[in-house]
Amino acid sequence: MNRRGLLIILSSPSGAGKTTLTRRLRDWDPSLSFSVSATTRAPRPGEVDGKDYHFLTEAEFKSRVANGEMLEHAHVFGNFYGSPKGPVADAIEAGRDVLFDVDWQGAQQISNSSLGQHVLSVFFLPPSIKELHRRLVSRGQDDAETIHKRMLKSWDEISHWDGYNYVLINDDLDATEAKLKSIVTAERLRRSQQPGLTDHVRKLQTEFEETP
Numbered sequence: 615m616n617r618r619g620l621l622i623i624l625s626s627p628s629g630a631g632k633t634t635l636t637r638r639l640r641d642w643d644p645s646l647s648f649s650v651s652a653t654t655r656a657p658r659p660g661e662v663d664g665k666d667y668h669f670l671t672e673a674e675f676k677s678r679v680a681n682g683e684m685l686e687h688a689h690v691f692g693n694f695y696g697s698p699k700g701p702v703a704d705a706i707e708a709g710r711d712v713l714f715d716v717d718w719q720g721a722q723q724i725s726n727s728s729l730g731q732h733v734l735s736v737f738f739l740p741p742s743i744k745e746l747h748r749r750l751v752s753r754g755q756d757d758a759e760t761i762h763k764r765m766l767k768s769w770d771e772i773s774h775w776d777g778y779n780y781v782l783i784n785d786d787l788d789a790t791e792a793k794l795k796s797i798v799t800a801e802r803l804r805r806s807q808q809p810g811l812t813d814h815v816r817k818l819q820t821e822f823e824e825t826p
């Protein structure tokens with residue numbers, strides 16, 4: 615049976631570790647399809663167009679939205695971000711699980727869409743606001759003003775934590791990675807077993823009723 619793909623959504627405030635954990639999950643399971651987002655944000659040092667993001671102008675982004683090419687989209691930190699529909703549909707059709715790194719607005723839109731039943735959403739919390747700031751600075755990818763803006767918006771993202779299926783405090787990275795892998799493994803098992811269980815219970819009921 616063509617197991618329909620899980621839509622694994624990872625969110626966190628900027629700097630809490632979702633990109634790192636997304637990368638580790640993909641290393642663990644190369645069969646995972648990663649939804650490469652479109653964005654109007656400028657590339658960071660080392661980011662590759664088409665791999666990390668599809669870097670678009672605002673006009674290009676808005677025309678893709680107008681053409682119905684986005685599964686979801688949001689305005690985050692003064693830029694547009696969105697998940698192109700095509701690759702997601704292809705991956706689901708192929709029965710592959712799809713990994714998303716999106717904000718709470720994206721998670722909400724996908725969960726409320728017709729694909730909602732396939733969503734597994736995980737939110738990462740930083741151990742402290744101080745540590746969140748330290749990580750943003752140590753990452754060395756954003757200038758001081760950008761870091762300040764992201765810290766100001768961190769509560770807006772954190773405040774949506776309880777809309778997720780699972781919430782992990784990303785303190786020790788290896789421990790968080792292990793928990794995330796356990797969650798994905800258990801959810802895959804639960805959803806693959808589900809369809810067969812109803813038939814099995816019905817068989818048991820028939821056998822029970824036929825037992826003298």
Ligand SMILES: Nc1nc2c(ncn2[C@@H]2O[C@H](COP(=O)(O)OP(=O)(O)O)[C@@H](O)[C@H]2O)c(=O)[nH]1
Nearest residue numbers: 628629651687688690695696697715716717720
């Ligand atoms: N809704 C939505 N949010 C996205 C998408 N791609 C990235 N984001 C979010 O946009 C925010 C900024 O992402 P980014 O600029 O890469 O910064 P980072 O959070 O520091 O990695 C993060 O909260 C991402 O989860 C997307 O396709 N859709």
Ligand SMILES: Nc1ncnc2c1ncn2[C@@H]1O[C@H](COP(=O)(O)OP(=O)(O)O)[C@@H](O)[C@H]1O
Nearest residue numbers: 628629630631632633634749753784785786787
């Ligand atoms: N548990 C952790 N402990 C210490 N540093 C971490 C941890 N998780 C991620 N980091 C580091 O924090 C910085 C931000 O992580 P990143 O994955 O870019 O966050 P996000 O994608 O949520 O913005 C990176 O330098 C990353 O290596």
